[in-house]
Amino acid sequence: MKDRVMVVDDEPITRLDIKEMLEERGYNLVGEAKNGEEAIEKAKHLAPNLIIMDIKMPILDGVKASSIIKKQSDCAILLLTAYSDQELTIKAKKAGVTGYLVKPVKERELIPAVEIALSQRKKELELFRKIALLEEKIEHRKKIEKAKGILMKVEGYSEEEAYRKLQKKSMETHVSMVKIAEQVIGKVNK
Template sequence: MNGRIVIVDDEPITRMDIRGMLEAENYNVVAEAADGIEAIEVCKQHHPDLVIMDISMPLLDGLKASKKILAEKYAKAIILLTAYSDKENIEKAKKYGISGYLIKPIMEKSLTPMVEVAIATGTKTREYEVSLEKLTKKLSERKLIEKAKGIIMIEQNMSEDQAYQLLRDLSMNKRCPIAEIAEMFVVSDD
């Protein structure tokens, strides 16, 4: 299978047509939804690679649902479908991080390349987000360790190397990450 996809449209015929085109290209349609609220729920459950969603739907429109799905990382990418090409929706789509925008009626020759690119872009974006989260965590842990070293240096009258060695030794003896040990020194000093 080329990717896991959720189709969201209030028209069952449209969902059926899109499903047929996608399955012919070996994509796995994991769920369908008829409105934005259902879309959020099925994305929360399935975490698809891609959501193909109509903008104009009852209850919760596709733009608002997309914003929530992407913010919560329930899907890697979203392609919006619409019968109209209006600037306001395009601007909102860009602002929310939408990966593609197609005008109905959908043609297989335009859908398949858009799906392929959106899945690839969404996957790469998710990889960057995970890397950024790891780097941010490492940086905050490093800052915490540096702050703890400063506190230990002052309170214990130690050199920087001795303070760091104390943190390392405590980490090893307590079988606890050094950042957690450092946090204990910083919290107790606040």
């Protein structure tokens, strides 16, 4: 099964056309909405990977809805517009939109845009995952450095000796160095 997609447009015929094009390609259409406000609510519950959304809609337009959805979700958003201008491009970029298509939407334009948007989303998620791992490693390193500093101050070890002490304790107890560092820090903070 392909990615989860939601279609948002105030025109039922446009929603139906887009749904049919996507379903023919095997996409999982998880929902649809007729305005930006409804899109925000449904995006929370349906968790689509991609939202294809019109810009000009009643109640809340697609750009404002996109901005709110992007703060709550990691989905990609493709905007649909009847016009293409510089101001729209700037607003769309600020809202975190992945791309946009000019109406009327044709399958030969829609499917590549959908594929690219979903590919960009996957790359973005992978970058966020890598950033989180790096941040975790930095926090671990800070704890190890702090524990080394404590051992140097309290026990009079050199920096290398303090590191070796942490490393040896980790190997002997089969506990990660960061856990050993946390134990050393915890003893000082008591």
